[in-house]
Amino acid sequence: MPGLFVTGTDTGVGKTLISAALLHALAAHYPRVVGMKPVAAGTELVNGVQANDDVLALRAASTVQVDPALDNPVLLPDPVSPHIAARRAGVQITVAQLVGAYQALRLQADAVVVEGAGGFLVPLSDTETGADLARALALPVVLVVGLRLGCLNHALLTAQAIAASGLTLVGWVANHVDASMLAQADNIAYLQHQLATRYGSRALDVR
Numbered sequence: 178m179p180g181l182f183v184t185g186t187d188t189g190v191g192k193t194l195i196s197a198a199l200l201h202a203l204a205a206h207y208p209r210v211v212g213m214k215p216v217a218a219g220t221e222l223v224n225g226v227q228a229n230d231d232v233l234a235l236r237a238a239s240t241v242q243v244d245p246a247l248d249n250p251v252l253l254p255d256p257v258s259p260h261i262a263a264r265r266a267g268v269q270i271t272v273a274q275l276v277g278a279y280q281a282l283r284l285q286a287d288a289v290v291v292e293g294a295g296g297f298l299v300p301l302s303d304t305e306t307g308a309d310l311a312r313a314l315a316l317p318v319v320l321v322v323g324l325r326l327g328c329l330n331h332a333l334l335t336a337q338a339i340a341a342s343g344l345t346l347v348g349w350v351a352n353h354v355d356a357s358m359l360a361q362a363d364n365i366a367y368l369q370h371q372l373a374t375r376y377g378s379r380a381l382d383v384r
Contacts (some may be wrong), residue, residue, distance in 0.1 A: 179203070180289045181347070182316040184307065184339070186331035188295040190323030191352035193231040196292040197238035198383040199319065204240050207287035211239045213248045215275040215310065216294045216301060219256030227254065235292065243285055250278040260300040270301045276313045291316060297335050308342050317347035319381065324364060325355035332368055336376055346372070348381040 181199060185192045196212055203210045212235030220227040232249045236242070251270055253262035263270050283289050291314060293299070299307040311318060318339050322332045332349070339346050349372055351365050358364075365380070372378040 179207070179287075180283065180291065180314075180316045181319050182291045182293060182311050182314055182344075183319045183321065184293045184297045184311065184335065185321040186296060186323055186328060186335050188299075190321050190354055191350075192292050192321045193234050195319070195321045195350050195352065195383055196290050197234055199290050200235070200238040200240075202383065203288045203290070209241045209285070209287040211241060211243055211248060211282060211286040211289050212236065213279060213282055213289055213291045214294075215249070215278065215291065216251040216253070216259045216270060217249055218253040218259050218262040218294065220252060220254050227252070231292065235290075241286065243282060247278050247282040247285075250275055258300055259294050260302050263302065270305070272301065272305050272309050272313050275310055279314060296331075297338050308338060311339075311344060312342045315344070317345045320346060320349040320378075322349055322351050322368065323354040324351055324361055325358050329364060329367060333371060336372055336378070340376055346376045346378040348379055350381050350383050 183192050183196045200210050200212050214232045214235055217229035217232050220229050253266050255262045255265050293307045297308055320335055322328055336346055369380055
C-alpha cells in the first residue's frame, strides 16, 4: 500500500494544502485514500466540537471516512509546539502510539498521506521528535518548502536531516508563502539543482 510522509521547512508553509493535493492526485489511481494528521495542535469550536483546520481539510480531501482516533490520534487545544501543547493538556505523546494508529488506518485505505506537525525535527515530547515518527513509519518523504527569505538554508538542513534519518526524499514542492520575496525563480532553480544532485529529489507539480 503506497504512503507518503509530508513535512515542511517550517510551520505555516502549506503542508496541509500540498497534502490535500497529493490525496486528490492519489485518488485518481486508488479508490480509498486517507489523510492522517497524527498530531494537531490548535483547535477552535466548529459545530459545537473542538476541531483543527488541518485535520478538517485532510478529511475533506480523503475519499473514505475513518475513526477520528485513527486519522488524528492526538488533538491538542493550544497552537504551540506539540510537546508544549501536550504538557499543557496533560497528554503524553509517544511515537509508538502514533505508529499504532497508522497501522490500523492503513488497513482501511489503499493510500495514506501522513502530514507531520511543524518542521521535520519538531519535538513531540522531551525524548521524541517528528523525525522519530517519520523514521518509524518508514515512508517516502515529500518536503514542502515555504518560499521566503531563508528558505534555502531551511530546505537544505531539512533535506540533510531526512537523509540522516535513512529516509528517501522522494520529492519536494515550492510553495509561494511570501509574495514579496525577491528572486523566487532563482531560489527555486538553486533548490532544483541542489536537491536533485545531493538527494536525487525532484520538484513535484502538485495542483
